[in-house]
Amino acid sequence: MTAPIEEHANKLPKGHTLLIAMFQRITKFFREVRIKADFPRYEAIKQHAHIVEAERRFDTRQLEKETNSIADQCLKAANEKFGLETSALQYEISTIESQIKSKRQTLAIFERDYKSELNQLHDRKNALLDDKALLINEMKVLQAERSTAQESLQDAYSRLESAKDSIDSWYSKSDRTPWLFGNSGKKLPKHSIFGQSFGDLDGYKRDRGAAVSDIGDCKNEISNIKSRQSTNKRRRDENKEALAKVFEQIDATKAVRQQMFDLKQQGVKPPLLKKDLSDLSTYLSNRSSLLTQLQNERRTFIAQMEGQMGIWERKAAIEAIKARKAQFLDDFHTPFNHEARRTAHREQWLAEHGVRPNQ
Numbered sequence: 001m002t003a004p005i006e007e008h009a010n011k012l013p014k015g016h017t018l019l020i021a022m023f024q025r026i027t028k029f030f031r032e033v034r035i036k037a038d039f040p041r042y043e044a045i046k047q048h049a050h051i052v053e054a055e056r057r058f059d060t061r062q063l064e065k066e067t068n069s070i071a072d073q074c075l076k077a078a079n080e081k082f083g084l085e086t087s088a089l090q091y092e093i094s095t096i097e098s099q100i101k102s103k104r105q106t107l108a109i110f111e112r113d114y115k116s117e118l119n120q121l122h123d124r125k126n127a128l129l130d131d132k133a134l135l136i137n138e139m140k141v142l143q144a145e146r147s148t149a150q151e152s153l154q155d156a157y158s159r160l161e162s163a164k165d166s167i168d169s170w171y172s173k174s175d176r177t178p179w180l181f182g183n184s185g186k187k188l189p190k191h192s193i194f195g196q197s198f199g200d201l202d203g204y205k206r207d208r209g210a211a212v213s214d215i216g217d218c219k220n221e222i223s224n225i226k227s228r229q230s231t232n233k234r235r236r237d238e239n240k241e242a243l244a245k246v247f248e249q250i251d252a253t254k255a256v257r258q259q260m261f262d263l264k265q266q267g268v269k270p271p272l273l274k275k276d277l278s279d280l281s282t283y284l285s286n287r288s289s290l291l292t293q294l295q296n297e298r299r300t301f302i303a304q305m306e307g308q309m310g311i312w313e314r315k316a317a318i319e320a321i322k323a324r325k326a327q328f329l330d331d332f333h334t335p336f337n338h339e340a341r342r343t344a345h346r347e348q349w350l351a352e353h354g355v356r357p358n359q
Helices: 005-009 014-057 061-111 114-173 198-265 270-308 311-331 335-352
Strands: none
Touching: 014 311, 014 335, 061 198, 061 270, 061 311, 114 198, 270 311
């Protein structure tokens, strides 16, 4: 093996010694950069190994299996001891609750004021029918207004075409011979009773401008009418929907009223319904209390049996093991252990790359 660079340094000129020292510092700098960059890889490997070790050292699967087995045995025993009686009580309570619900619904049929309800519904219906008539009349008026506006628009377009034709004719006539009332290139007068003049042209242009203006006004009027028609249509649809709903409510109210008449014919009376409800409510309260007592006894039985079979000791042991496991995992991140891993990594890296620690 070659002698270290330091052994040759004293034999070299001073300038060469400085260069060697500088080279060593640069080499050491980049080496430390590479070591630092490699540390996250090393840290991940060590952390994974730490987690695997925690799973091995603090395994609670057997205790949890025993705990679940005890719980299942206790639950099975409780079901055998209390299951039939509990199920019978729950079914009885469910039946009583259904009877109470049914009788309350029947009593509610007798307690409604059908005359007042129907009067209000008919008032609502009549108001909606009045609105419907007004909306239909408004629809017809808007249709007539739109028809009139469309006719006015067509008339304005006709007048526009007529004015354009007159202007085109005036320009054509200005190039004709004198025998056809043209000017044959002569200057036209401002006004003329019998012949062609600029006054005629101005009049045709005014007619054209008026027609264009009327067309714009008619289009604006038609757009406004369309908007009003759209609003009218929306309100008629709303009115139709509201009427359908009120008719349904009237029919439904009458149907329930007929139920009341039928129940009376069957001999059903509100005072008897109220007494039945009171008796059923009292009986339900008693059966519910008995069920609660039975469920408490069941829970006590399970707790006592689990205690006798050692479930609580196992659960406490599981929690203690989990606590030690959590502490073990946390220890990985302590500053002391982190620094120790940095040192171990550096030594390993130097050894793998053939570098002595003091170089």
